[in-house]
Amino acid sequence: MLPAIEISGINKQFGDLKALDNVSFSVGQGEFFALLGPNGAGKTTLISILAGLTRADSGFIKVMGHDVVTNYRQARRSIGIVPQELVFDPFFTVRETLVFQSGYFGLKNNDAWIDELLDSLGLANKANVNMRNLSGGMKRRVLVAQALVHKPPVIVLDEPTAGVDVELRQSLWDFIQRLNKEGHTIVLTTHYLEEAEELCNKVAMMKLGKILALDDTSRFLKKPEQKTVSLKLNGQLPDALLPKLVSKETDSYLLKLSSLAELEDILAAIRVANLKVKDLSLPETSLEDAFVAMMHGDQV
Ligand SMILES: Nc1ncnc2c1ncn2[C@@H]1O[C@H](COP(=O)(O)OP(=O)(O)OP(=O)(O)O)[C@@H](O)[C@H]1O
Numbered sequence: 001m002l003p004a005i006e007i008s009g010i011n012k013q014f015g016d017l018k019a020l021d022n023v024s025f026s027v028g029q030g031e032f033f034a035l036l037g038p039n040g041a042g043k044t045t046l047i048s049i050l051a052g053l054t055r056a057d058s059g060f061i062k063v064m065g066h067d068v069v070t071n072y073r074q075a076r077r078s079i080g081i082v083p084q085e086l087v088f089d090p091f092f093t094v095r096e097t098l099v100f101q102s103g104y105f106g107l108k109n110n111d112a113w114i115d116e117l118l119d120s121l122g123l124a125n126k127a128n129v130n131m132r133n134l135s136g137g138m139k140r141r142v143l144v145a146q147a148l149v150h151k152p153p154v155i156v157l158d159e160p161t162a163g164v165d166v167e168l169r170q171s172l173w174d175f176i177q178r179l180n181k182e183g184h185t186i187v188l189t190t191h192y193l194e195e196a197e198e199l200c201n202k203v204a205m206m207k208l209g210k211i212l213a214l215d216d217t218s219r220f221l222k223k224p225e226q227k228t229v230s231l232k233l234n235g236q237l238p239d240a241l242l243p244k245l246v247s248k249e250t251d252s253y254l255l256k257l258s259s260l261a262e263l264e265d266i267l268a269a270i271r272v273a274n275l276k277v278k279d280l281s282l283p284e285t286s287l288e289d290a291f292v293a294m295m296h297g298d299q300v
Contacts, residue, residue: 001028001029002029002064002065003026003027003028003029003062004027004028004029004030004031004063004064004153004154004185005026005027005050005062005063005154005185005187006026006060006061006062007023007024007025007026007046007050007059007061008024008059008061009022009023009024009058009059009060010022010023010024010046010049010056010058010059010060010061011023011056011057011058011059012042012045012049012054012056012057012209013057018208018209019045019209020042020045020046020049020056020209021208021209021210022059022210023042023046023059023206023209023210023211024059024211025204025211025214027154027185027187027202028185028202029153029183029185030180030183030184030185031185031186031201031202032177032180032185032186032188032199032200032201032202033185033186033187033188033200033201033202033203033204034187034188034189034190034196034199034200034202034203034204035187035188035189035204035206036189036190036193036196036203036204036205036206036291037189037205037206037207038207038295040208041206041207041208041209042206042208042209043158043189043206044084044158044189047081047156047158047189049061049068050063050079050081050156051068051076051079051081051156052068052069052072052075052076055069062075063075063078063079063154064078064153064154066078077105077150077152078152078153078154079152079153079154079155079156080147080148080149080150080152080154080155080156081155081156081158082143082144082147082155082156082157082158082160083143083158084158084159084162086136086139086140086143087143088131088139088142088143088146089131090130090131090132091130091131091132092130092131093127093128093129093130093131094118094123094126094127094128094129094131094134094142094145095114095118095127095128097131097142097146098110098114098117098118098142098145098146098149099114101146101149101150102114102149102150105149105150107149107150110149113149113151114145114149117145117148117149118145120171120175121141121144121145121171121172121175122141122167122168122171123138123141123142123145126138136163136164137163137164137165137168140160140164140168141168141172144157144160144172148179153183153184153185154184154185154187155176155179155184155185155186155187156186156187156188157176157186157187157188157189158189159189159190159191160172160188160190161190161192161195162191169195173195173199176199177199186200188200193286193287193288193291194286194287194288196217196287197217197221197286197287197288200217201216201217201218202214202215202216202217203215203216203217203220203287205291205294205295207294207295212294213294217287220285220287220290221284221285221286221287221290222285227256227257227259227260227282227285228246228254228255228256228257228282228283229254229255229257229263229266229280229281229282230252230253230254230255230279230280230281230282230283231252231253231255231266231270231277231279231280232251232252232277232278232279232280233251233253233270233275233276233277233278234251234275234276234278235251235273235275237253238269238270238272238273238275240269240273241253241255241266241269241270244256244257244266251278252279254283
């Protein structure tokens with residue numbers, strides 16, 4: 001199957017700064033994909049090239065098979081982008097904003113879908129309010145609706161929940177999850193790693209313009225290098241295991257595991273020391289642990 005987004009050898013330089021350094025990856029159709037990275041990693045620059053708003057120095061991006069430069073119109077029809085910045089025309093009402101955006105895509109009778117968008121995003125009672133009179137959170141909802149007026153198969157959200165309240169966050173994700181279940185591909189950048197862990201099935205981690213890792217979310221959570229084991233013993237931890245000690249609380253010890261197979265060696269060392277294991281658990285790794293390790297250059 002054609003990838004929803006194909007990114008190949010993208011480079012972008014701003015003066016001396018290499019904002020994107022040979023970035024290549026694909027997003028499969030139907031995926032819920034997280035693009036994670038600290039401030040300045042290059043996420044917004046990449047999205048801006050994807051949207052056809054910025055030109056890459058080299059490389060290409062295709063959306064549903066359409067090159068974003070040479071086949072701009074088809075590519076633009078295939079994607080809906082919710083930008084990070086709140087940009088809108090203050091003189092139009094919410095409904096007018098959405099009707100005009102539909103017109104941009106040549107859609108004349110789009111009222112049923114516009115009503116559904118207004119409903120699903122909690123904007124129904126704001127339909128006739130001027131954009132300038134909306135709160136920041138409400139404006140963000142309109143930006144989401146605006147990106148979706150043409151029912152694009154690929155939806156990109158650049159930090160959509162930055163500074164929005166819990167209620168909007170929940171309703172926004174319910175709606176986006178529904179669209180994903182209906183087959184839309186979703187790409188999300190966020191600094192809320194719990195959000196990415198809960199929603200996304202694929203994660204790419206970026207730093208200084210480079211993709212450092214890309215994998216299934218579940219594989220990031222199961223990387224053996226990130227594992228620890230929590231043990232409760234009926235005595236002091238044997239000296240042989242001290243190098244693995246991460247933290248200690250009375251008779252409970254958290255030990256680092258470089259692989260799951262190492263657990264056997266740890267238990268053997270405890271037997272040799274004539275100690276008993278009173279309790280044992282393998283705490284779950286979070287996406288945040290994997291992200292922090294990756295950004296600090298630890299092996300993931
Ligand atoms: N128009 C521009 N001119 C010069 N430098 C730029 C321009 N746009 C982006 N940059 C620089 O490129 C780098 C990548 O920025 P970008 O906004 O893509 O990062 P980001 O990952 O989206 O960060 P954030 O999480 O803060 O949104 C940064 O160092 C930024 O200062």
